[in-house]
Amino acid sequence: MSTPSWNIAIIGATGLVGKEMVSILEERNFPVGKLYLFASEKSEGNLMPFQQKSHRVQKLTPENIERCKNIDLALFSAGNEISKKFIPLFAERGTISIDNSSAFRMDPEVPLVVPEVNYEAISQFKNKNMISNPNCSTVQLVQVLKPIHDAYRIKRVVVSTYQSTSGKGKEGMEELSQQTVALFTNKDLKVSEFPHQIAFNCIPHIDSFFNNGYTFEEMKVILETQKILNAPQLKVSATCVRIPTFSCHGESVNIETYDPFTVEEVVTLLSQTKGIKVVDDPQKNIYPTNVLGTGKNETFVGRLRPDVTVEHGLNLWIISDNLRKGAALNAVQISEALIHEFL
Ligand SMILES: NC(=O)c1ccc[n+]([C@@H]2O[C@H](COP(=O)([O-])OP(=O)(O)OC[C@H]3O[C@@H](n4cnc5c(N)ncnc54)[C@H](OP(=O)(O)O)[C@@H]3O)[C@@H](O)[C@H]2O)c1
Numbered sequence: 525m526s527t528p529s530w531n532i533a534i535i536g537a538t539g540l541v542g543k544e545m546v547s548i549l550e551e552r553n554f555p556v557g558k559l560y561l562f563a564s565e566k567s568e569g570n571l572m573p574f575q576q577k578s579h580r581v582q583k584l585t586p587e588n589i590e591r592c593k594n595i596d597l598a599l600f601s602a603g604n605e606i607s608k609k610f611i612p613l614f615a616e617r618g619t620i621s622i623d624n625s626s627a628f629r630m631d632p633e634v635p636l637v638v639p640e641v642n643y644e645a646i647s648q649f650k651n652k653n654m655i656s657n658p659n660c661s662t663v664q665l666v667q668v669l670k671p672i673h674d675a676y677r678i679k680r681v682v683v684s685t686y687q688s689t690s691g692k693g694k695e696g697m698e699e700l701s702q703q704t705v706a707l708f709t710n711k712d713l714k715v716s717e718f719p720h721q722i723a724f725n726c727i728p729h730i731d732s733f734f735n736n737g738y739t740f741e742e743m744k745v746i747l748e749t750q751k752i753l754n755a756p757q758l759k760v761s762a763t764c765v766r767i768p769t770f771s772c773h774g775e776s777v778n779i780e781t782y783d784p785f786t787v788e789e790v791v792t793l794l795s796q797t798k799g800i801k802v803v804d805d806p807q808k809n810i811y812p813t814n815v816l817g818t819g820k821n822e823t824f825v826g827r828l829r830p831d832v833t834v835e836h837g838l839n840l841w842i843i844s845d846n847l848r849k850g851a852a853l854n855a856v857q858i859s860e861a862l863i864h865e866f867l
Contacts, residue, residue: 529557530863533595535610536602537561537572537581540694541624544852545599546574552856560592586613595619599855615653620862622655622855629656629748636751638663639857640799641670646861655858660850661685661764661773662748664823664842671797672790673753676781680759683745686767686774687730691846692717697770722768730764739764772814773850775842780834787828790838794825804828812843820845821853
């Protein structure tokens with residue numbers, strides 16, 4: 525008997541996340557039948573490799589979608605406006621979408637999923653024929669908070685993020701490269717993707733400002749964390765900072781719990797958690813860094829130590845590849861769960 529295969533569409537296939545999706549589908553031997561690649565007009569006709577064949581990129585239009593037969597899953601990473609316009613079209617045709625944009629994340633009918641954290645929520649895809657992938661900074665945070673919350677009941681979390689330029693797509697990475705070269709060659713700096721020069725700088729501002737003083741990026745981390753952990757009362761505060769790195773997001777996290785714990789217990793707990801790797805031997809300079817995390821599937825945790833200023837406090841440091849677990853890998857894992865258990 526032949527194994528079933530699934531027809532997949534990648535929307536935003538030529539972007540950083542889209543390319544990573546294509547390579548992760550191949551890497552994990554996802555049973556792809558037909559692969560349809562969509563992007564903007566600019567990329568129409570470009571060829572992308574998948575399983576030793578070249579695949580042609582199509583312009584995303586309702587007519588071109590109509591011409592593709594029986595798409596089972598559509599993985600979206602082309603921004604909010606594209607998701608808002610095209611996901612309902614796919615849903616009408618019976619295609620299930622997995623969306624990397626923030627367009628539907630807080631819709632109470634749309635599941636927001638990190639498989640290691642709230643796998644059971646996947647079954648709610650039937651509400652709107654879609655599942656949302658959380659913000660990249662949220663994914664790595666909830667992976668670490670979930671086991672701690674289950675064991676010791678978290679009262680409050682304060683997170684500061686150190687987010688790489690790839691979080692702003694290919695243009696963001698390009699801007700860091702160009703500015704770095706310009707600074708070394710005495711050329712004028714072009715600033716367009718970020719509010720200030722990003723080369724040799726850190727910018728405490730990601731996305732626009734909300735009327736409460738937080739940015740939208742910070743509010744995404746707060747609200748998505750509460751939704752995924754099913755803990756609307758959980759106190760979370762976030763400061764999101766863009767830093768001049770190409771890949772991985774770092775997070776300094778301060779956690780206060782209701783129940784007592786020892787750091788050794790938390791290390792054991794996190795070491796036994798799927799998807800997490802504890803890397804923590806500071807006396808030997810061993811802790812997670814961007815270089816360690818780049819291209820990896822795991823979320824890395826280190827610098828675990830008590831926060832001595834509160835009764836049950838913990839400090840730790842998280843690193844994860846924002847393009848993999850923060851986006852493409854998480855979407856492919858959701859797809860794997862769908863085809864193996866829910867379809
Ligand atoms: N980067 C991350 O770490 C990350 C993490 C989580 C979620 N996300 C989300 O994923 C999405 C994409 O991010 P990215 O980093 O991959 O961005 P990117 O590198 O800038 O890529 C954007 C993709 O969208 C396509 N696109 C743009 N306008 C389009 C249009 N009118 N019609 C069809 N396709 C269009 C682009 O096609 P062309 O190449 O033809 O322009 C490209 O394939 C965003 O919603 C982002 O918020 C990103």
